Amino acid sequence: RLRFYATEPSILTLNPRRSQTGGGSRQPTTAAMLRRASQLLRTIPAATVFPRRLPQPHRHPLPAPPAYLSPAPRQPSYFYATESAAAPAARPPKVPRPLRTVGSLLRLNDIRDNPGATQQKTRKGRGIGSGKGKTAGRGHKGQKARGTARFGFEGGQTPLRRRLPRRGFKNRFSLTFQPCGLGKIAKLINAGKIDSSELITMKTLKDTSAIGKQIKDGIRLMGRGAEEIKWPIHLEVSRATARAKAAVEAAGGTVRLVYYNKLGFRALLKPEWFAKKGRLIPKAARPPPKQRDKVDSIGRLPAPTKPLPFTSEELEFTAKREAAKVIAA
Template sequence: MVEGLPFLMWRKQLRLLLGSAPSRSLPNFRPSISSSAITQRFTDPSPWQKLRQELGFSLGLAFRAMSSSALLRLNDLQDSPGRKHKKRRKGRGIGSGRGKTAGRGHKGQKARGTMKFGFEGGQTPLRRLLPKRGFKNPFGLTFQPVDLGKIAELINAGKIDSGELISMKTLKDTAAIGKQINDGVKLIGRGAEHIQWPIHLEVSRVTVGAKAAVEAAGGSVRKVYYNKLGLRALLKPEWFEKKGRLLPRAARPPPKQRDKVDSIGRLPAPTKPIPFLPKEQDPLESQ
């Protein structure tokens, strides 16, 4: 049964296509429920057959022509003008279509962003597959070694005055040690037989043999503590003067190094030795 607004639209389209055909009123397709109408249904031609006879061409061709020029077709549906933004995805993990992670984003598009260094797509990275070798102590200290034979050679050459205090700055200025001094200087006993006169030194560490050789000649060795900033102020005081800064105060040693040093380092670089005091008058205890 064809009725209502769809039927009117169909009739209007049909009339537009058949502009040359005579305009006739279409029959009423509302079926009657009377018995005479039912018997007449099988005897008289149907309304569609009458319409086909009046129009003079195939009904299938008419439907095909109407579908090609319909007002609304599914394959012509489009968004309103200006609607070009993609729908924002929510609840889809990191990024959610905003391009914050690497890989593929919404609808297969390549997302913007980078992966963190060492990421290999979720598998075990190579840095974890390779075995570890060795151990580096984060609390270890690195000292620049200097032997007594080198000091004796510089004294004989007149570059070091044996009557003055030999500090780490003196050793650096006379090229007894290198320029790369990390945590201080360590005195070793190589060439101890060349020390025939008393000398006084201030270093960070000293071996047992070197200390015994210096004390046997009438000299002394004091183990002093300097932190990183204090060591720079000792070796390069001109840097602070260039920057217009004052020299820092000497730092106290940490608890784990108190038993390994004799006193706190002095700033600026000292030129005279200080005598050793009894244990109860140790400078570390008094400061």
């Protein structure tokens, strides 16, 4: 578009619209502006316009433009070639790929699953284009649109845990004892970790790693390696097999069965816990009626270091207990 501003008084005329309203301002009309514009364009000498691209060789070259109008030198393209433009380099010939041998038929990058062997998991809530976006097929609101089914729910039918019959039972009064063989104790005595002249308690067995760290209801003395016990030792444990007790007594030692409850075991194995909490070590609890016939005495707190000799009543009670075991067997 040509934007023309009339500045000469010769082309200014009165605008009839403005004159009717009483303004009387002199404004150029559109026809006058166009006539003056065409007159000025005819009088302006035509300027020489040079193309930006280089001329093609089959056309007559135009006269060289002035230096200040010459475009910046640039590399000629293949589409507008000049006399100085070089021909494009020829492409190198294609080298045929070598044929694959039998040894190269199977590679790690060629291993694929059979078609249909795998199936991608449906990712819900990933846009409407997936078919499972937004509500993911659940619809709006309602019980079936919220939350998930509880664990084990099979749609209303009888669940598997009720279809199968019950097998066995769980005894609430069962006790779990950590086993410890005489052979293990003999190795620790030979290694110098246990002093056979002192009383061997359950704390001694735990501190010397004769048993694991988890002691639930006590320690059971087993007869494995009983032939290695050749000197008298004195032990205090929760339970003991007949073979283990006979082997220790044959070597001149004693085995005392003692009772500790949960708090008593903590005071026996970790007495520093009570000092850290600022508490006193509790007294040993008496055994319940169901365990009264299976132990010799109440456990002592803190952990004793000297063996306690059996009284006549304890020996008599122990003899009756052993006789009852023989009759029951």
